[in-house]
Amino acid sequence: MATIILPRLLGQATRNGLRQEVDGEDLASALDGLFTREPSLKAHLLDETGSIRQHILIFVDGRRAQLGSAIESSSEIRILQAVSGG
Amino acid sequence: MTRIVIGSEKGGYLLTGDSGGWSVEGPLFPGWKVTAFGRDNGMHLAAVASNWFGVGIHRSEDLVNWEPIDRPPAWPEDSDRKMEQLWRFHHDGKRLWAGVAHAGLFTSTDAGVTWNPVDGLNEHHTRPDWEPGLGGLTAHRILTAGNQVWVAISAVGVFRSDDGGATWSPKNDGVPPVDSPENGPRPEVGYCVHGLAQDAENPMTIWRQDHRGVFRTTDGGDSWVRIENGLPANFGFVMWRDHGSGRMFTVPLESDENRVPVDGRLRVYLSDDRGETWWVAGTGWPDAPQFSGVLRGAFDGDGEGRFVFGTTGGRVWITNDNGETWECLEASFPRIGAVSLL
Numbered sequence: 001m002a003t004i005i006l007p008r009l010l011g012q013a014t015r016n017g018l019r020q021e022v023d024g025e026d027l028a029s030a031l032d033g034l035f036t037r038e039p040s041l042k043a044h045l046l047d048e049t050g051s052i053r054q055h056i057l058i059f060v061d062g063r064r065a066q067l068g069s070a071i072e073s074s075s076e077i078r079i080l081q082a083v084s085g086g
Numbered sequence: 087m088t089r090i091v092i093g094s095e096k097g098g099y100l101l102t103g104d105s106g107g108w109s110v111e112g113p114l115f116p117g118w119k120v121t122a123f124g125r126d127n128g129m130h131l132a133a134v135a136s137n138w139f140g141v142g143i144h145r146s147e148d149l150v151n152w153e154p155i156d157r158p159p160a161w162p163e164d165s166d167r168k169m170e171q172l173w174r175f176h177h178d179g180k181r182l183w184a185g186v187a188h189a190g191l192f193t194s195t196d197a198g199v200t201w202n203p204v205d206g207l208n209e210h211h212t213r214p215d216w217e218p219g220l221g222g223l224t225a226h227r228i229l230t231a232g233n234q235v236w237v238a239i240s241a242v243g244v245f246r247s248d249d250g251g252a253t254w255s256p257k258n259d260g261v262p263p264v265d266s267p268e269n270g271p272r273p274e275v276g277y278c279v280h281g282l283a284q285d286a287e288n289p290m291t292i293w294r295q296d297h298r299g300v301f302r303t304t305d306g307g308d309s310w311v312r313i314e315n316g317l318p319a320n321f322g323f324v325m326w327r328d329h330g331s332g333r334m335f336t337v338p339l340e341s342d343e344n345r346v347p348v349d350g351r352l353r354v355y356l357s358d359d360r361g362e363t364w365w366v367a368g369t370g371w372p373d374a375p376q377f378s379g380v381l382r383g384a385f386d387g388d389g390e391g392r393f394v395f396g397t398t399g400g401r402v403w404i405t406n407d408n409g410e411t412w413e414c415l416e417a418s419f420p421r422i423g424a425v426s427l428l
Contacts (some may be wrong), residue, residue, distance in 0.1 A: 009117045013142055013154045039156035042140035048161050048168060055138045081138040 002030055002075040013040050028067040055082040092396050093120030093424030110417050123426035124175020126182045133172035141169050145198055152353055159184055159192040161203040176228035185225030207254045212275045216242045219278050226382055227282045241275030243401030246307050257307030262298045278383045281325035293327040293361055302361050316364035319346040323382040329389035331408055334361050335370035337380045350375030356409050370412030385425045396422030
């Protein structure tokens, strides 16, 4: 199973921690699996149109990923908040 | 012993104490902007927002252990609206209401677990003309009395429903539009209400801190009249009525362009004659200049003489004797946007 690593700010929005195992052939299906287990994360990671929020970056095995990006069972999916002020 | 919860740009904080001293617990939701607090019977609610991660609602029975809800209020996927922030919770005895930005109302009948849009307002025929102000396009104040509901939307105006939220009408006659001369054209929307306070015994009497001044209505918003006698400025965000005494509280700020206390003198102003005349509240104010303002969600009272507000400079002020004496807590916090007395 692939591993999703969430940013620390989402710690209080999860029930199962910041590091979670997910199945899926692409990033979209992996996130769907995460949202089934952690419904509150959907509104935090996707915008009203179902796209990745503007100031979130997702990397799969070190490469910038989109919802259609393929993942493998050994993949590491790292979700980052963009660097911005405040 | 008084307990206060404040929401700031970076986290929420629980304050417990009295004139002998205060303890601070927190931050709750570290790193998150905490935008509103509410209560539905025994359940506490906190709304959070983030530039990165949008809006969330957390529930707690003890203010220590918080659980996120699965689905906070959301706009339809095919709309062009964004859910930027939850500004206000309001419980009317049966339903829990939430005012949000982009402006709209949602209600819950299960203590905030699930939410339904109030379509009569959210899809109002005037919506194409709703334009955001400096604070965004926000539904930030909700009043209820029986089947009547009032909502304040920044840069749009006050709307009233007489049928529990099914249908709504703008109620701004007597208030100048935010971007027109005093006696200029009167569009259906475009009135920038900042705060509302209601007479619980006579709910058709409502006080209004508006972008363009301080007003009162005695007919539920059908007509508004200015009440600014004694105020050093008519701009601000605070409007509060202590229900037990009928005393009014407001905090004037210099102007739209310069949203700080007039001459650096942070002061609450009071009225005991329903807003006809205002004067500086009590004692305890500092001699040193204070250039921090008070935002529209950053105050609360218990209706029995206790009133607390937080400033954009992160300080918390409280009176326990209906405004006669004031205390500033020693602790300071990030910019305060929400205050709730527990």
